[in-house]
Amino acid sequence: xxxxxxxxxxxxxxxxxxxxxxxxxxxxxxxxxxxxxxxxxxxxxxxxxxxxxxxxxxxxxxxxxxxxxxxxxxxxxxxxxxxxxxxxxxxxxxxxxxxxxxxxxxxxxxxxxxxxxxxxxxxxxxxxxxxxxxxxxxxxxxxxxxxxxxxxxxxxxxxxxxxxxxxxxxxxxxxxxxxxxxxxxxxxxxxxxxxxxxxxxxxxxxxxxxxxxxxxxxxxxxxxxxxxxxxxxxxxxxxxxxxxxxxxxxxxxxxxxxxxxxxxxxxxxx
Amino acid sequence: xxxxxxxxxxxxxxxxxxxxxxxxxxxxxxxxxxxxxxxxxxxxxxxxxxxxxxxxxxxxxxxxxxxxxxxxxxxxxxxxxxxxxxxxxxxxxxxxxxxxxxxxxxxxxxxxxxxxxxxxxxxxxxxxxxxxxxxxxxxxxxxxxxxxxxxxxxxxxxxxxxxxxxxxxxxxxxxxxxxxxxxxxxxxxxxxxxxxxxxxxxxxxxxxxxxxxxxxxxxxxxxxxxxxxxxxxxxxxxxxxxxxxxxxxx
Numbered sequence: 001x002x003x004x005x006x007x008x009x010x011x012x013x014x015x016x017x018x019x020x021x022x023x024x025x026x027x028x029x030x031x032x033x034x035x036x037x038x039x040x041x042x043x044x045x046x047x048x049x050x051x052x053x054x055x056x057x058x059x060x061x062x063x064x065x066x067x068x069x070x071x072x073x074x075x076x077x078x079x080x081x082x083x084x085x086x087x088x089x090x091x092x093x094x095x096x097x098x099x100x101x102x103x104x105x106x107x108x109x110x111x112x113x114x115x116x117x118x119x120x121x122x123x124x125x126x127x128x129x130x131x132x133x134x135x136x137x138x139x140x141x142x143x144x145x146x147x148x149x150x151x152x153x154x155x156x157x158x159x160x161x162x163x164x165x166x167x168x169x170x171x172x173x174x175x176x177x178x179x180x181x182x183x184x185x186x187x188x189x190x191x192x193x194x195x196x197x198x199x200x201x202x203x204x205x206x207x208x209x210x211x212x213x214x215x216x217x218x219x220x221x222x223x224x225x226x227x228x229x230x231x232x233x234x235x236x237x238x239x240x241x242x243x244x245x246x247x248x249x250x251x252x253x254x255x256x257x258x259x260x261x262x263x264x265x266x267x268x269x270x
Numbered sequence: 271x272x273x274x275x276x277x278x279x280x281x282x283x284x285x286x287x288x289x290x291x292x293x294x295x296x297x298x299x300x301x302x303x304x305x306x307x308x309x310x311x312x313x314x315x316x317x318x319x320x321x322x323x324x325x326x327x328x329x330x331x332x333x334x335x336x337x338x339x340x341x342x343x344x345x346x347x348x349x350x351x352x353x354x355x356x357x358x359x360x361x362x363x364x365x366x367x368x369x370x371x372x373x374x375x376x377x378x379x380x381x382x383x384x385x386x387x388x389x390x391x392x393x394x395x396x397x398x399x400x401x402x403x404x405x406x407x408x409x410x411x412x413x414x415x416x417x418x419x420x421x422x423x424x425x426x427x428x429x430x431x432x433x434x435x436x437x438x439x440x441x442x443x444x445x446x447x448x449x450x451x452x453x454x455x456x457x458x459x460x461x462x463x464x465x466x467x468x469x470x471x472x473x474x475x476x477x478x479x480x481x482x483x484x485x486x487x488x489x490x491x492x493x494x495x496x497x498x499x500x501x502x503x504x505x506x507x508x509x510x511x512x513x514x515x516x517x518x519x520x
Binding site: 115118119122123126129131132134135138139141142225226227228229230233234235238259261262265 | 327331433436437440441443444445451452453455456459460462463466486487489490492493496501502504505508509
C-alpha cells in the first residue's frame with residue numbers, strides 16, 4: 001500500500017504545483033529531511049525532490065520507482081537514526097527527527113487547506129457543477145492524511161526494529177535486516193509479522209465464512225475480496241482531475257454562498 | 271482555518287425524510303433471497319459473526335461481473351444502491367417498466383420489473399444479462415410519450431433528492447475525527463456527477479453519446495458507492511480478526 005500511496009502522493013503534489021498551489025512549505029520540509037537523512041539514503045531523496053520539482057506532467061519510471069520506495073526510505077532512515085551509537089550521531093538523529101516532524105506538519109497543513117476549501121466551497125461548487133474539483137479536493141486531502149500517518153508509522157517501525165535487534169540481535173543481523181525489500185524475507189520480528197500478513201494471511205478464505213462463497217459454491221478468489229484501502233483501487237484521475245480550467249485563486253472566492261451549518265462549523269463565534 | 275467538531279441536527283434530517291445511519295443494518299440479505307450467508311438468522315448478512323454485509327457490497331462483489339462495467343451496468347448498480355439508501359429509485363424502476371410496456375420492449379420492461387423488487391440470485395443473474403442493453407433500449411423507447419417523459423422526470427427527481435441529501439449531509443464528513451471520512455463524500459460527489467450526466471443524456475438519448483458517461487471497474491464501484499464507509503469498516507474488522515489469528519489471540 002505504501003508504494004501506491006507514494007506514487008499517488010507524488011502525482012498529486014506535481015498536479016498541485018502545476019495548478020500554482022503554494023507548496024513551498026512541503027518542498028522546504030522535504031529539503032530539510034533530505035539534508036538530515038542518514039547517508040546514503042539522502043541521495044535517493046535528493047533525486048526524488050529533483051524529479052518532483054521538475055514539474056513535468058506524465059509518468060516517469062524513475063520518479064515512480066523513487067516515489068514507490070519513499071516510505072520504505074523513511075523506515076530505513078528511522079532504523080538508522082534509532083541505531084545511533086555516538087553522541088554526534090544522536091544529535092544528527094534528533095535533527096532528522098525534527099525535520100521529519102516539520103514535513104508531517106507541512107503536509108498536514110496542505111490536507112487541512114484542501115479540506116477547508118472543499119467545505120467552504122462545497123455548496124457553490126456543487127451548484128456550479130464543479131464535481132471534479134470537489135472530488136479531487138476530497139480525495140487529495142484524504143490521501144495526504146494517509147501519507148502523514150504512513151510517514152509516522154514507517155519512522156516508528158524503523159525505530160522499533162532497531163530496538164528489537166539492538167536488544168536481541170547482533171550488529172550483523174541489523175545490517176541484514178535491510179538487504180531485502182519490504183514484504184520479502186527481511187528477518188526481524190516486525191518484518192516477519194508484516195510479511196506473513198502480506199502473504200499467506202491475505203487469502204480471502206483465511207477466516208472461514210468471512211466472505212461469502214459464490215452461488216455455485218466455489219470459494220472466492222482475490223477478485224472477490226474487498227480492497228483493503230481505497231488508495232489501492234482509486235483511479236488516479238479521481239485525484240488529479242480538478243476539471244477544465246480549474247484555478248485555485250478563483251476557486252477560493254470569499255463571495256461564495258455558505259450553508260448555515262457550514263458557517264457554524266467554520267465561524268463558530270460569528 | 272480550523273474546523274471544529276460539531277454535532278449535526280439529526281432530528282431535522284430525519285424529519286425531512288432523508289436517509290440517515292441505519293441502526294438495524296440495510297435491507298437485503300437473505301430477505302432479498304440471495305445466497306449471502308446468514309449464520310445467526312437475523313436476516314442480515316454477517317458471515318463469521320462480523321458486522322452485517324450491506325446488500326450493495328454483496329451485489330458489487332458477488333453479483334456483478336469482475337471487469338470494467340458498461341454504462342447500463344453502472345445504471346443498474348446505481349439504482350440498486352440508491353434504493354438501499356432509502357431514495358425513491360424503485361419509482362424510477364417502475365417508470366422504466368411502464369416505458370418498456372409502452373414501447374413493447376421486453377428487455378426494458380423486465381429490467382424495470384427486476385430492479386423494482388428483491389431479486390435473489392437468479393434475478394441478479396438475469397438483470398446482469400439485460401443491463402448492458404438498457405441505455406440502447408431507453409433510446410429506442412424515447413419516442414413513446416408520455417411514458418418516456420415520466421421516466422425522465424422520475425430520474426430527475428431522484429437526482430435532485432440525492433443532491434439534497436448530499437448538501438444536507440456534507441458537513442458531517444468534515445467533523446474532526448468524524449466518520450465517515452471525506453473520501454466517502456468524494457464517492458457521493460462522483461455519484462452525483464454520474465447521475466447528473468445521465469440526466470443530461472436522457473434529454474438527448476443518443477446511443478452515440480453514451481461514451482461520454484464514465485464507467486468503472488467493479489472494485490471502483492465499491493469505492494464509488496461507499497457513502498457511509500461500510501466497506502472500510504468491514505475491512506477493518508476483517509484485519510482485526512486476521513491480526514488476532516496471527517497473534518494467537520481468541
